Amino acid sequence: MIQKLRTLYEKSVIYRVFVKKYKRYFLFGTLSLIAVDIINIFPPLIIKKTIDILPNETDLTRIATLAGLFLLVSLCQGVCRYLWRMFFIGTSFRCDYDLRLAFFEHIETLSQKFFQKYKTGDLMSRATNDIGAVRMAVGPGLLIGLDAVFYFFVIPPIIISLSPRLSFYTFLLMPLTPFIAYTIKNIIDRRFRAVQENFSRISEKVQENISGIRVVKSFNMSRQEESRFLGLGTDFVKKNLKLAIPQSLLGPTFEYITYMGIIILLFIGGKMVIGGIITLGTLVAFQRYIAMMVWPMTAIGWCLSLLQRGKASMKRIDEVLAERPEIVAANIDRRQGISDGNIEFRDVHFRYDSQKEWVLRGIHLTIAAGQRVAIVGPIGSGKSTLVNMIPRIIPADNRSIFIDGVDINAIDIKLLRRHIGFVPQDTFLFSERITDNILFGTETAGDDDASRQFARFAGIENEIEELPHKFESYLGERGINLSGGQKQRLTIARALAVNPSVIILDDCLSAVDARVEDTIIKNILRHFSGKTLIVVTHRLPAIRGFDLLVVMKDGMIVERGTHKQLIAAHGLYTSLYTKEALEERLD
Numbered sequence: 218m219i220q221k222l223r224t225l226y227e228k229s230v231i232y233r234v235f236v237k238k239y240k241r242y243f244l245f246g247t248l249s250l251i252a253v254d255i256i257n258i259f260p261p262l263i264i265k266k267t268i269d270i271l272p273n274e275t276d277l278t279r280i281a282t283l284a285g286l287f288l289l290v291s292l293c294q295g296v297c298r299y300l301w302r303m304f305f306i307g308t309s310f311r312c313d314y315d316l317r318l319a320f321f322e323h324i325e326t327l328s329q330k331f332f333q334k335y336k337t338g339d340l341m342s343r344a345t346n347d348i349g350a351v352r353m354a355v356g357p358g359l360l361i362g363l364d365a366v367f368y369f370f371v372i373p374p375i376i377i378s379l380s381p382r383l384s385f386y387t388f389l390l391m392p393l394t395p396f397i398a399y400t401i402k403n404i405i406d407r408r409f410r411a412v413q414e415n416f417s418r419i420s421e422k423v424q425e426n427i428s429g430i431r432v433v434k435s436f437n438m439s440r441q442e443e444s445r446f447l448g449l450g451t452d453f454v455k456k457n458l459k460l461a462i463p464q465s466l467l468g469p470t471f472e473y474i475t476y477m478g479i480i481i482l483l484f485i486g487g488k489m490v491i492g493g494i495i496t497l498g499t500l501v502a503f504q505r506y507i508a509m510m511v512w513p514m515t516a517i518g519w520c521l522s523l524l525q526r527g528k529a530s531m532k533r534i535d536e537v538l539a540e541r542p543e544i545v546a547a548n549i550d551r552r553q554g555i556s557d558g559n560i561e562f563r564d565v566h567f568r569y570d571s572q573k574e575w576v577l578r579g580i581h582l583t584i585a586a587g588q589r590v591a592i593v594g595p596i597g598s599g600k601s602t603l604v605n606m607i608p609r610i611i612p613a614d615n616r617s618i619f620i621d622g623v624d625i626n627a628i629d630i631k632l633l634r635r636h637i638g639f640v641p642q643d644t645f646l647f648s649e650r651i652t653d654n655i656l657f658g659t660e661t662a663g664d665d666d667a668s669r670q671f672a673r674f675a676g677i678e679n680e681i682e683e684l685p686h687k688f689e690s691y692l693g694e695r696g697i698n699l700s701g702g703q704k705q706r707l708t709i710a711r712a713l714a715v716n717p718s719v720i721i722l723d724d725c726l727s728a729v730d731a732r733v734e735d736t737i738i739k740n741i742l743r744h745f746s747g748k749t750l751i752v753v754t755h756r757l758p759a760i761r762g763f764d765l766l767v768v769m770k771d772g773m774i775v776e777r778g779t780h781k782q783l784i785a786a787h788g789l790y791t792s793l794y795t796k797e798a799l800e801e802r803l804d
């Protein structure tokens with residue numbers, strides 16, 4: 218039993234988020250709280266004493282002494298109350314910080330599969346709303362709860378010592394409290410989870426509509442999107458109203474039970490004063506103590522609601538924290554980096570979770586260090602999947618891909634990625650200065666000269682120089698918006714800036730014209746000679762001079778060789794090349 222309680226405690230939100238790390242603050246907070254609650258006992262006793270001596274008192278000195286005592290007690294109460302709030306509420310903000318940091322750091326380690334499972338809006342809502350609910354539970358929830366519990370321990374014994382008989386009648390209705398609390402708490406839990414899930418959907422909708430605003434507008438879908446949002450909003454209101462019912466019922470129900478106690482007290486207590494069984498001072502003190510019990514009764518309801526919300530939110534945060542990065546290698550050698558950039562694919566197979574079909578089927582390919590390789594083929598043939606496996610954005614089976622003879626799963630992922638300059642198909646830039654975007658992966662943030670050099674290699678230096686604030690210009694929401702081609706070239710500059718051993722360009726020049734593409738590839742070949750270069754492209758003329766062209770179809774390599782060799786073979790490459798050359802002539 219004790220072991221079970223201990224496990225429950227160790228699993229509780231309060232222990233995990235607050236007590237485990239901030240034991241000392243918890244201890245000091247609890248001590249100040251006990252002090253406040255003990256001090257609280259005295260004012261009614263001072264009043265009782267004053268009322269009881271009043272009828273026979275002629276000298277005001279004793280009354281003045283009692284008034285002075287009352288003042289002193291209130292002062293001590295104020296100081297302890299301040300300390301107790303600082304220890305609990307102040308620390309709850311530290312817990313909020315810790316949890317948010319842990320959540321963010323954890324998300325950063327997760328692989329692509331996780332981000333396909335959870336939508337951005339949902340994650341945003343967990344990182345903000347849910348963490349906020351946990352803070353409310355470990356701050357105000359814990360504070361109110363402990364306060365209420367101490368009141369329950371401290372006040373009833375005093376009341377009983379004043380008059381056991383009167384206490385029995387006034388506490389008659391109390392056993393109802395835990396039963397009502399438990400029932401309402403369960404209803405709150407269920408409804409709060411539904412509200413949070415709905416909030417996630419709203420966040421998703423807002424996020425998608427903001428990032429996809431151009432698509433929404435160009436398809437004239439603003440009205441439809443508005444009505445979908447309205448639907449979600451209405452649902453959110455309904456769910457919140459449903460949640461508000463048990464939450465609003467909690468406080469009044471407990472207050473009502475306490476007030477019933479006061480009615481009984483006035484009736485039976487009044488009779489006892491008339492009968493001379495208790496003094497008038499005792500009845501007044503009794504009433505003060507019962508009135509003091511209204512707070513913990515109400516507070517218990519509020520506290521349960523906050524704790525319940527915190528528990529439900531922690532469950533949603535735990536769901537994310539329980540996600541593991543897909544690639545967990547058994548023997549990671551932390552010193553093992555990439556020296557030359559030889560890459561070998563050994564019988565690589567892959568299929569996405571949602572698919573039955575294999576996307577890659579038995580890929581064997583060796584790319585020598587410093588080689589310039591292009592991967593071409595029809596759409597959906599598996600080119601992007603293959604190159605995404607090199608920096609482990611898509612997981613590879615153990616011992617299927619090797620860099621410089623080492624299984625990529627055995628290389629520390631940070632080290633692996635530091636040596637690979639990867640430019641994905643989808644461009645993403647931060648709402649920061651251009652220079653910060655270019656130097657994102659380096660340690661020389663803010664150095665315009667360094668970023669200018671890489672912008673030049675990526676063929677975008679002149680366009681940046683024409684901007685009013687040049688390399689200092691802010692991008693995105695807070696600054697300028699770039700064209701698709703400009704964004705693509707900035708992402709190339711960013712990849713080159715890390716001085717990688719392997720450069721991978723995944724069809725990232727689709728929005729620039731053939732002449733600019735040619736220039737960029739030539740720049741890379743000139744300034745990064747000796748580095749391994751892998752380019753996925755549909756523009757075949759740009760990669761004619763490459764050392765090796767790999768042609769993929771249906772997840773397999775169907776042809777490989779130089780441009781000359783492949784043209785001579787009259788296979789798939791020849792037909793793709795002829796089609797591309799014809800299209801370029803027509804353009």
Ligand SMILES: Nc1ncnc2c1ncn2[C@@H]1O[C@H](COP(=O)(O)OP(=O)(O)OP(=O)(O)O)[C@@H](O)[C@H]1O
Pocket residue numbers: 333569570571572576594595596597598599600601602603724
């Ligand atoms: N995240 C994903 N989940 C499920 N299937 C996917 C995913 N990404 C790609 N696929 C599927 O895998 C196959 C190969 O896709 P991949 O993007 O590797 O091809 P590709 O040759 O690079 O195509 P493209 O030239 O259009 O970029 C396609 O059938 C695609 O639908």
